[in-house]
Amino acid sequence: MKKDIFIGVDLGGTNVRAGAVTREGRLLAAQDAPVEAREGPQAGVDKIAGLITQVMGQAEGQLQAIGIGSTGPVDRDRGAIQNPYTLPTWENVDIVTALQERFGVPVTLENDADAAALGESWMGAGRGLPRLLMVTVGTGVGTAFILNSTIYRGIGGAHCEGGHIPLDPAGPECYCGAKGCWESLASGTAIGADARERAMTHSTLMTKLAGGDPSRIDATTAAAAARQGDAMALRVIDRAADYTGLGLVNLILLFLPDCIVLTGGVMRSFDLMETRIRAVIARHNVLVPATQVELRLAQLGQEAGLVGAACAAMQFLEEQF
C-alpha cells in the first residue's frame, strides 16, 4: 500500500515551494520556483500544480490533501488569495478551487505565518507543547498562536497581527495606524532606519561596512558592526533588543505560553540581543511566571512553512469526516 502524502505549499512574494510530507511529518521531497507574480495568477497556479506533480512523483505516495500557506491577506472561507501587495495581480484568486479541480483532493488555505508556526509546533521547536507563540522578526514583525496543535483564529477567521501592538507612544508612525508599534521599533526595517539615522551624525563602523555610504546601512550592517564591538551599532541592537523584550512581555502577560519560538532574519542576531531581551522579561516576573516561558529559536528553517501547510491539510481532511 502506498503511503499517505500531504502536500504543503509555501507561497511567498518571491518564491513558491511545494513539499510532500508523510502523516508522521517527514518531508520526503521539496521543489521551488520563482513566483513571477506579474505573469498573472493563472501562470502561478499552473506553476504550483507543476511543483506538486513533481514532488508527488519523487515521494511515490498517495496524495490525500493540499495545504497552502500564503503571504499576505487570505480569505480562508472563500479559499481566495487577496494580495495585490506582495503578489501583484493576485487579487481575489481562488487558488483552492483551482487546485481542488486539478488534483481531486481537499485543499485548504492559510496565512503563511500561521502555517510556519503550525510546522514548528508539529515537528520543530514547539513539539508537544500545548501553547506556542511564534514571532517572526524580519522585514516586519508577525505573530502566530498555536493552541493544542491548531491555529488560533480571530473573528471571521482573521489572522492576528501581534507585530503591530503599540509599545511606545513616543515611537515612529507605522502604516498600521499605530505610533510606536512593535514592527516600527524592532523589525529589520526599523533597525536599519535607526542605524542610518545614527550614522548621519556619528562616526561608526556601520558606514564603513556599507561602503562609506550611510544610506546603504541596513539591519545586517548593524548586526555585523555590533559583532565587531562598534559602540553605535551596539546601541542600535540594544534598542531593538529592549523593544523586542517589551513585545515579548506583552505576549507573555496575555498568553503565558509554554514557549515562544523566534524566527526571521533579525533573529539570526538573537545571540547579540539575548541578554537584554531576557533582562526585560525578568523585570516583569512579579505577577506571572514570565521566566518559565521558554524562548527558543525556530528549528525547521525554510521547511516550517511547508511542513505546517501539510499539517493544516491533514487537519482539514480530518475535519471533513
Next chain:
Amino acid sequence: MKKDIFIGVDLGGTNVRAGAVTREGRLLAAQDAPVEAREGPQAGVDKIAGLITQVMGQAEGQLQAIGIGSTGPVDRDRGAIQNPYTLPTWENVDIVTALQERFGVPVTLENDADAAALGESWMGAGRGLPRLLMVTVGTGVGTAFILNSTIYRGIGGAHCEGGHIPLDPAGPECYCGAKGCWESLASGTAIGADARERAMTHSTLMTKLAGGDPSRIDATTAAAAARQGDAMALRVIDRAADYTGLGLVNLILLFLPDCIVLTGGVMRSFDLMETRIRAVIARHNVLVPATQVELRLAQLGQEAGLVGAACAAMQFLEEQF
C-alpha cells in the same frame, strides 16, 4: 426528581457570596457575608459552608458540584488559595479538600476574574460568542479570556495578567515590574493619582467635590467633576480613556475576539470615555478588523462571579467522566 444544582462561590477580599445555579444558568438563591479574613481561614471555610447550606436550602435541589472564584493567586492544581495580600492569613489554604469533605461533591477553584468572565460568556454579555475577553477596570486592571466557553489558562494553569502589559515606557512604575503598564495608567487608582496631581497645581471642581481637600480626590470624584464639565477632570478622564483604548488595541491585535466585555468600577464611566476609546481603536483598523470587535458592558453585575463559578463547577463535573 430534584433539579441539579451547582454552587458558585465568589470569594473577595471583603465579602464572600454563594449562589445556587441550575444547569440552565438560572441563579435560584444567593447569600453573602463579610469574609473577616483575619479570623483565620478555618472560620472562613465554616462561613462559606454555612452560606452553601443556606442557599441549598432555598434552592431545593440536588447539589452536584461546587465552584469557587477566589481573589488573588490560587493554585488550581493543589486546590489551594495563596493569598496573604487581599485575604490576610489565607496562605496555602486547601479550600477544595475542606469543602469536598464537607459536601461530598467535586469542588473546583478558579481565579475570580476568570470565573466572572465565564459567567458573562455563559449567561451575560458574551453569550454564544466563541472568543470573549473580559477587562475589569477597577482598583486594578485585569483580563480574562474565554475560548469556546472555557477559561483560557497559561503555563502551569496560571491566570494571565493582561492588565499589566506595558503601554507607555514614559509611564509610572508599577509594583508588577513594568513602567507604564495598563493598570498604572488607566485603573481607578491611576485615575485618582493623576487627578490629585493635577489638583495640586490647578483649580478644579474636583477639589471642591472632595470637600476642599485635593488629597481626597479619587476616580469617582474625577468622573463626577467631568460630568459637570470641569476641564481638568475631563483631561484626567480623556487620558485614562486614551490608555484604555491603547490597552484594548493590544487585545484586539493579538486575539481578534468577537467581543470585549468591560466591567469594574471605572467602567461605570464608560459613557464618558466611549468616544475616545472607539477613536483609538478605529485608528488601528488597517491590518485587522478592529472595529468589528464588539465592546459591551458586562450584564450580570455582581452575579457574574457566582454564575461563572457555578459554570466552572459544571464543567469540572463533566471532565470527571
